[in-house]
Amino acid sequence: METEEIRRLIRLFYDGESTPAQESQLLRLLEEADESQLPEDMLEEKRILMEIGSREVPAGLGARLEDMIDNLAAVDNITGAEVVSREAAEIDSPQTDSPARWRMLAWWSASVAAVAIFVVMYLPLAHFDAVSLRHPSSSGDMASAMVIPEIGLMARDLSIACAETEAFQTPAPVKPVQSAPVSRKHKTVPKKQTDEAGRGSVATSCELVAQAATGNGKHREVTDPDEANALLDRAFSRVYRNLAIARTSMASASLPVGDDTRIIDNIFKQEEKL
Amino acid sequence: MDSEEFKRLVMPHYRTMYGVAAALLGDCDLSSDAVQDAMVRLWEIRSGLRDVRNIRGFVMKVTRNICLDSMRRDRHMADISDPVVEQEAGTPGEDDPMAATDTLRHVERMMSSLPDAQRKVLMLRAYADLDNDEIAEQLGISGDTVRQQLSRARRKLREMCRR
Numbered sequence: 451m452e453t454e455e456i457r458r459l460i461r462l463f464y465d466g467e468s469t470p471a472q473e474s475q476l477l478r479l480l481e482e483a484d485e486s487q488l489p490e491d492m493l494e495e496k497r498i499l500m501e502i503g504s505r506e507v508p509a510g511l512g513a514r515l516e517d518m519i520d521n522l523a524a525v526d527n528i529t530g531a532e533v534v535s536r537e538a539a540e541i542d543s544p545q546t547d548s549p550a551r552w553r554m555l556a557w558w559s560a561s562v563a564a565v566a567i568f569v570v571m572y573l574p575l576a577h578f579d580a581v582s583l584r585h586p587s588s589s590g591d592m593a594s595a596m597v598i599p600e601i602g603l604m605a606r607d608l609s610i611a612c613a614e615t616e617a618f619q620t621p622a623p624v625k626p627v628q629s630a631p632v633s634r635k636h637k638t639v640p641k642k643q644t645d646e647a648g649r650g651s652v653a654t655s656c657e658l659v660a661q662a663a664t665g666n667g668k669h670r671e672v673t674d675p676d677e678a679n680a681l682l683d684r685a686f687s688r689v690y691r692n693l694a695i696a697r698t699s700m701a702s703a704s705l706p707v708g709d710d711t712r713i714i715d716n717i718f719k720q721e722e723k724l
Numbered sequence: 725m726d727s728e729e730f731k732r733l734v735m736p737h738y739r740t741m742y743g744v745a746a747a748l749l750g751d752c753d754l755s756s757d758a759v760q761d762a763m764v765r766l767w768e769i770r771s772g773l774r775d776v777r778n779i780r781g782f783v784m785k786v787t788r789n790i791c792l793d794s795m796r797r798d799r800h801m802a803d804i805s806d807p808v809v810e811q812e813a814g815t816p817g818e819d820d821p822m823a824a825t826d827t828l829r830h831v832e833r834m835m836s837s838l839p840d841a842q843r844k845v846l847m848l849r850a851y852a853d854l855d856n857d858e859i860a861e862q863l864g865i866s867g868d869t870v871r872q873q874l875s876r877a878r879r880k881l882r883e884m885c886r887r
Contacts, residue, residue: 464882466875470853498885501831502878507742507851508756515738515763516731522767523727 460495689714725770733773734766737780741787743851747844748791750836758794762787834884842877845870
């Protein structure tokens with residue numbers, strides 16, 4: 451009976467009418483059948499059908515495919531982690547991470563810093579220049595530091611002009627006389643004088659030129675040595691007195707010494723008026 | 725989709741994929757390479773496989789496209805049925821550890837000698853386990869034509885084996 455079934459399936463097979471399930475059944479029956487029980491022609495068919503009806507794929511193809519899938523999954527896990535981390539870094543990092551944005555930020559920072567430094571350095575100087583001689587109450591130690599050298603220079607100039615070997619002493623108060631600006635136009639030889647207290651006055655070995663300002667703006671040449679000495683004493687007394695005032699003001703840091711320049715100028719102007 | 729889920733979905737159809745590749749390419753090694761390439765392609769699009777209703781038909785289609793691309797690309801390659809190559813391949817022996825593969829190659833060599841239409845029908849039935857209607861759909865021919873081509877191919881092979 452089994453032989454008849456095998457023959458029927460063989461007929462369907464070669465007619466092309468068998469289904470895949472019937473072909474699988476045919477091969478199974480041929481494998482399980484006892485060859486001693488099969489006719490001669492059926493043994494030949496069995497050999498042929500086992501050869502052409504084989505559905506075996508190349509050995510190990512299934513295992514190779516599974517290994518390949520595992521490798522693909524491993525690579526994707528590594529690559530995916532890198533992509534995720536890179537994407538996360540891009541999300542977390544600010545937009546300024548790009549090189550162009552960093553360069554722009556650095557440029558702007560440098561510009562702002564430069565402007566700030568310029569402002570910090572320039573403003574005090576501008577402030578001093580603006581108010582040092584016009585607003586005495588607002589000048590500070592910087593003005594004092596700049597004017598004191600000027601006073602020192604002025605005193606030095608006077609000492610050079612006098613070619614004095616003796617140190618200047620604080621002159622004694624003298625009677626107000628008509629003051630005159632001191633210049634070096636003419637030479638006079640003032641006499642050595644002493645005040646009422648017997649203290650030495652300005653050295654007389656220097657050559658000084660005294661000119662007294664007249665009321666009409668013209669200068670009057672002082673030829674009297676006594677008058678010249680008096681004028682000088684008066685001038686120096688005013689200078690020293692104002693220096694003392696300036697020092698007092700500097701101590702309180704309220705009065706700019708820069709005003710001494712104006713004061714000294716006023717000294718000569720007042721002397722001229724007198 | 726992880727690798728295990730992908731395997732459960734696709735691996736049951738790898739024999740069918742090989743059958744399609746063998747039907748089109750006619751060579752054992754080329755068919756194996758085509759199946760691997762098809763698996764890589766399916767892995768790349770694995771996220772959309774859950775929405776496919778007929779996985780078997782889909783993997784067959786992918787394999788077919790891979791094979792067609794390979795055929796277009798290798799159009800100028802040497803003929804795989806070169807007599808020199810067959811001679812160097814030798815005759816399979818029982819003691820040869822690769823006897824099974826060589827037998828398969830022998831069958832494939834016989835199949836490669838068949839007309840192209842008969843070979844394709846035979847390959848699809850032998851390796852892809854497709855019925856006549858499915859083969860007709862794959863090849864774009866009628867069911868009767870599939871039956872006739874299949875019958876002629878098997879009878880011719882039987883004659884080759886009896887020689």
